[in-house]
Amino acid sequence: MFAHKLFKGSKSGPQSFITDSNYCITDHGYGKDAVKLLHVLRNGPAHSIKEFEIGTHLKLDTQKDYLKGDNSDIVATDSQKNTIYLLAKKHGIQNPEEFAILLSKHFLSKYSHVNEVHVHVEEYPWQRICQEETGCMEPPGTTNSNFSSFNNRQKHNHAFVFTPTALRYCDVVCSRDAASPTVISGLKGLRVLKTTQSSFVNFVNDEYRSLPDQYDRIFSTVVDSSWEYSKTENLKFCNVWNIVRNVIIKNFAGDPYVGVTSPSVQHTLYLAEKEVLDMVPQISAISMTMPNKHYFNFDTKPFQGLVPGENNEVFIPVDKPHGTIYAQLERKDMQSKL
Structure with missing residues (x-):
C-alpha cells in the first residue's frame, strides 16, 4: 500500500543511530494501514459520499523504541486510526489530497517529537x-428506465453505483524542515482497449526475434500513473485528476470517429x-506504466473446411x-520524488 521510498533519503531528523560498532538503523517508521472510512455529507435531500482507505506512518526523532524498548514516544497506531475518524467528523472531506494534508499537518503540530508524516x-x-427515461413502448402510464447511463441524466439524490474505471490515490509527506508538503497524486487500474490503429514495426531483427512486424493490432493496456505537484495552493485536485485521466484516454483513443495512430506504446505514453505537463503547470513530474495486455489472433488456417477465409474477429x-x-517525464531543473 505504501510507497516507502518517499521516506528514503529524507533529511528530517537524525538519519542513523549507532547501535553497536557494526550496525546502524538507516530508516524507520510505523503506522496504521488500511483504515476504511465512509463520509456522508447530507446537504438537504442531496447527499454526497466519499469512501477512503487510509494509511498513516510516522517517523519519530528518536529510535529508543527500537534500541531500548522504550515506548514513551510512540503514538499508538490505534490512536492514529481514531484521529482519522475524528478529523473527518470535525472537518469533513473534500478530496484525498486535502484530507491527507490535513492529517499530516495535524500529527506534526500535535506531537513535537514526530519529524515526518x-x-x-x-x-x-x-x-x-443516474436515470434515463427512454421512449420504448411500455404499458400505458409507465416508462422504461435505464440506470446505466451517466451523461446528462437525472442524478439520484442518495443512491450510488460502484464504477471502478480507475482507482484514485495520493501520497502526502510532511516533515518539519520542509517548506511545503510533498504531494503525489495518481490513478491505477485504468484498463483500455482499441481494435485498430495500433502498430509495432521495424524493431530489432536478430536471431532471437520471432515476433513479425504488426501493422494493425489490438492495443490494450492497464494504465498506472502518478504525478507530483510543485505547487498546491488553491489547486483544484479533483479537476486535475480528471484532466490527467482524460488526457491519457484521449491520447490512447483519439477522436471518436477518426481515432489516433499508435506506432508504439512508448509513443502513446510520452x-x-x-500533454499533462503542458496543461497543468503545477505538476512538476509525471510517471506512467503501460503493460501490454495481449490479444492474439486465433489461427483458423487449419480449419478452412469448417470456417474458410482469414480471421480478424476472434x-x-x-x-x-x-x-x-x-x-x-519531468520539467527541467526539477527533482522529483516519484
Missing part, C-alpha cells in the same frame, strides 16, 4: 446513480505525459507474460 489515501470510485486474451512500458 506520510499519509496514503485511496478513494473508492462511487458515482451517483504524448500523454507531455482473438485469444493472454495476460501473462506481457511487455511493460514505462517512463517518467
Whole structure:
C-alpha cells in the first residue's frame, strides 16, 4: 500500500543511530494501514459520499523504541486510526489530497517529537446513480428506465453505483524542515482497449526475434500513473485528476470517429505525459506504466473446411507474460520524488 521510498533519503531528523560498532538503523517508521472510512455529507435531500482507505506512518526523532524498548514516544497506531475518524467528523472531506494534508499537518503540530508524516489515501470510485427515461413502448402510464447511463441524466439524490474505471490515490509527506508538503497524486487500474490503429514495426531483427512486424493490432493496456505537484495552493485536485485521466484516454483513443495512430506504446505514453505537463503547470513530474495486455489472433488456417477465409474477429486474451512500458517525464531543473 505504501510507497516507502518517499521516506528514503529524507533529511528530517537524525538519519542513523549507532547501535553497536557494526550496525546502524538507516530508516524507520510505523503506522496504521488500511483504515476504511465512509463520509456522508447530507446537504438537504442531496447527499454526497466519499469512501477512503487510509494509511498513516510516522517517523519519530528518536529510535529508543527500537534500541531500548522504550515506548514513551510512540503514538499508538490505534490512536492514529481514531484521529482519522475524528478529523473527518470535525472537518469533513473534500478530496484525498486535502484530507491527507490535513492529517499530516495535524500529527506534526500535535506531537513535537514526530519529524515526518506520510499519509496514503485511496478513494473508492462511487458515482451517483443516474436515470434515463427512454421512449420504448411500455404499458400505458409507465416508462422504461435505464440506470446505466451517466451523461446528462437525472442524478439520484442518495443512491450510488460502484464504477471502478480507475482507482484514485495520493501520497502526502510532511516533515518539519520542509517548506511545503510533498504531494503525489495518481490513478491505477485504468484498463483500455482499441481494435485498430495500433502498430509495432521495424524493431530489432536478430536471431532471437520471432515476433513479425504488426501493422494493425489490438492495443490494450492497464494504465498506472502518478504525478507530483510543485505547487498546491488553491489547486483544484479533483479537476486535475480528471484532466490527467482524460488526457491519457484521449491520447490512447483519439477522436471518436477518426481515432489516433499508435506506432508504439512508448509513443502513446510520452504524448500523454507531455500533454499533462503542458496543461497543468503545477505538476512538476509525471510517471506512467503501460503493460501490454495481449490479444492474439486465433489461427483458423487449419480449419478452412469448417470456417474458410482469414480471421480478424476472434482473438485469444493472454495476460501473462506481457511487455511493460514505462517512463517518467519531468520539467527541467526539477527533482522529483516519484
